Amino acid sequence: MAASTSVKVLLLDIEGTVCPISFVKDVLFPYALEALPDVLESEWDSPEFAKYKDAFPSEHRSSRDAFEAHFRGLVEKDVKVSYLKSLQGYLWEEGYAKGDLKAPLFPDVAAKMAEWRQKGLSIMIYSSGSVAAQKLLFKHTNAPTSDLTAQIADWFDTVNAGLKTDASSYKAIASKHPEFAPHEWLFLSDNVREVDAAIEAGMRSVVVQRPGNAPLSPDVPKRLRVIETFESLDDI
């Protein structure tokens, strides 16, 4: 990405970009797996749980055991399907409320978000995690001001935008904010396929290579800008 002052929106991925992959894979996912059996026991027939349960395919709703086995299989394969993400968000609620879960943002993230807001830039989130889960994460961070939700202007997931590897999802996001031209968006993600999709949709996009992320193929830095910290974005 060439140096520019015309970026007006920072669109941020979560896992591998603002917080470590290990927080999602080794903390959040196991937390939901552990919470699920008790929730199924106590809420299987409750109206509040129905919206999560009924979103699962009917063949996996025949019993609690079948439901749990399907849930486990999806988590093991890290399938980014909306009905799984929605239920995971619900299962994390209590963990965040009790203080068992707190999002470990990379050290540059909160300060840079504050700086962007001071400059009048908008910050929005686009993650495969549900919007409800995104809000929980940014409400309970390790930053000095734990709740960063007030800094975030909008939230996108696979339900209200679509799959993150599809250019059409980024077009859908941009179309929800016609006050910004596509080239005024800068999408930051650890996933090269997501970065390619955003660029195809006319946005700017940069690969974020954080500690714990898988190594990038050597061709990536030849064709895309790669940063290791948001502090490198001093040209926007």
Ligand SMILES: CSCCC(=O)C(=O)COP(=O)(O)O
């Ligand atoms: C909203 S926190 C949970 C993140 C999650 O479930 C996930 O799959 C992460 O995907 P991302 O698009 O943020 O890389």
Ligand SMILES: [Mg+2]
């Ligand atoms: Mg990611």
